[in-house]
Amino acid sequence: MKGQIIAIGDELISGRIVNTTSSFAASRLFAAGHVIKKITVVGDDPDDIKEALLAGLEESQFLIVSGGLGPTTDDITNESVSRALGLPLERNTQVESQIREMEEELGEHAPEQFKQKLVMLPKGAKVLKPDGHMAGYELKYRDVYMFFLPGVPEQFRLLMVEKVLPRLNELDTTRPYVAQRVFKLFGLQEIEINLRIEALAISGKGVKIGYYPVFPEVHITVTVIGESEPEVLRHLESAAKAIKDEFEEFIVAESDEGSLAATLGGLLETNGLMLAAAESCTGGLLGATLTSVPGSSGWFDRSMVTYSNRAKMELLGVSEATLREFGAVSKQTALEMVKGARERSGCECALAITGIAGPDGGTPDKPVGTVFIALSVNDTELVHRFLFQGDRWQIRRLTVETSLDWLRRFLKYDSVLPGYKPVE
Numbered sequence: 362m363k364g365q366i367i368a369i370g371d372e373l374i375s376g377r378i379v380n381t382t383s384s385f386a387a388s389r390l391f392a393a394g395h396v397i398k399k400i401t402v403v404g405d406d407p408d409d410i411k412e413a414l415l416a417g418l419e420e421s422q423f424l425i426v427s428g429g430l431g432p433t434t435d436d437i438t439n440e441s442v443s444r445a446l447g448l449p450l451e452r453n454t455q456v457e458s459q460i461r462e463m464e465e466e467l468g469e470h471a472p473e474q475f476k477q478k479l480v481m482l483p484k485g486a487k488v489l490k491p492d493g494h495m496a497g498y499e500l501k502y503r504d505v506y507m508f509f510l511p512g513v514p515e516q517f518r519l520l521m522v523e524k525v526l527p528r529l530n531e532l533d534t535t536r537p538y539v540a541q542r543v544f545k546l547f548g549l550q551e552i553e554i555n556l557r558i559e560a561l562a563i564s565g566k567g568v569k570i571g572y573y574p575v576f577p578e579v580h581i582t583v584t585v586i587g588e589s590e591p592e593v594l595r596h597l598e599s600a601a602k603a604i605k606d607e608f609e610e611f612i613v614a615e616s617d618e619g620s621l622a623a624t625l626g627g628l629l630e631t632n633g634l635m636l637a638a639a640e641s642c643t644g645g646l647l648g649a650t651l652t653s654v655p656g657s658s659g660w661f662d663r664s665m666v667t668y669s670n671r672a673k674m675e676l677l678g679v680s681e682a683t684l685r686e687f688g689a690v691s692k693q694t695a696l697e698m699v700k701g702a703r704e705r706s707g708c709e710c711a712l713a714i715t716g717i718a719g720p721d722g723g724t725p726d727k728p729v730g731t732v733f734i735a736l737s738v739n740d741t742e743l744v745h746r747f748l749f750q751g752d753r754w755q756i757r758r759l760t761v762e763t764s765l766d767w768l769r770r771f772l773k774y775d776s777v778l779p780g781y782k783p784v785e
Contacts, residue, residue, distance in 0.1 A: 364398070368401070368488050369403055415445060425508050456480045496510075542615070563603050566583050623654045637664070638702060641690075690717055713734070
């Protein structure tokens with residue numbers, strides 16, 4: 362079965378909202394062996410929606426349509442489907458029941474015109490989740506299966522996983538078996554990764570190797586498509602092993618859900634270490650990155666944002682003499698910051714960051730992008746100067762990734778420098 366994804370909404374074509382629902386659907390459909398031939402984005406215009414639907418019906422065996430199912434006047438998907446397919450809108454008793462239950466739970470009543478809009482669905486529509494509080498329905502038309510889902514990402518993802526994918530798997534029993542591994546790399550440019558992958562000459566039936574930048578990382582995907590699960594898994598493991606052996610030092614995570622922060626957290630936990638941090642130019646981004654990992658309280662203690670010189674002195678004990686002689690952005694200040702973070706937190710590990718993220722503030726000796734990162738693990742203290750390229754956001758993001766990668770490498774390999782090499 363070949364399908365298409367259609368995303369509806371003025372907020373998508375204007376760029377106000379990123380179209381995350383389509384990317385989520387495409388990745389899950391591909392992983393399940395379904396073929397997506399096209400992704401279309403249209404605004405809240407009845408003629409454009411009609412054109413996209415009719416084209417999809419001619420070219421596909423299933424359609425995933427997101428957006429425009431709400432109660433407001435700009436939610437026009439149901440009316441557009443009715444016009445495009447010549448199907449009258451009918452009152453759906455299941456949706457009515459859902460609304461009543463929700464009103465009872467909340468103790469509030471929605472305006473009547475909103476409720477009337479929600480309960481009127483195209484003839485033949487089957488509500489996907491009659492026991493839930495969200496829109497979404499299946500509609501079969503001329504042997505094409507259409508799934509209309511809300512544009513709210515959380516609701517869309519839930520219905521895709523719980524209802525749409527199982528239904529499509531049931532309808533398409535001849536789809537191929539697909540298996541995939543993802544490797545997230547930091548410290549190598551895309552062109553170098555390209556050359557090294559070509560030199561590996563990985564082969565195998567149905568094996569595809571892809572790589573694409575996801576700043577500041579590059580992700581490698583190993584995908585195998587075939588009819589036999591054992592054969593597919595055998596080829597996948599062989600190709601994945603070749604990738605891992607070639608890039609092992611640079612691999613910071615090995616799954617879609619994995620991250621450098623989570624990988625580092627695992628190493629800290631395994632070694633029974635707690636981490637503290639002191640940040641200047643990153644302004645809390647390091648701490649936010651670490652605490653995005655569930656369970657990070659088991660290995661991350663605190664991050665002290667010491668943006669001003671006064672904060673560095675008061676919170677970390679950096680000496681006024683050091684700041685006056687060497688400046689806030691210096692090797693000496695970074696070392697005193699990391700020492701202060703260790704002493705004040707009582708943690709076994711610490712990271713400290715101080716630099717110039719720009720766009721102003723650089724000098725000939727310390728241009729924009731100059732960052733000093735200090736690391737302290739037990740009795741070892743190290744500091745390096747880095748020179749990052751990019752805008753303010755990129756410099757800050759590279760700083761965080763490099764600091765975490767340096768600590769990862771130190772804990773795993775003892776003395777290997779970060780993938781993004783220091784300038785001295």
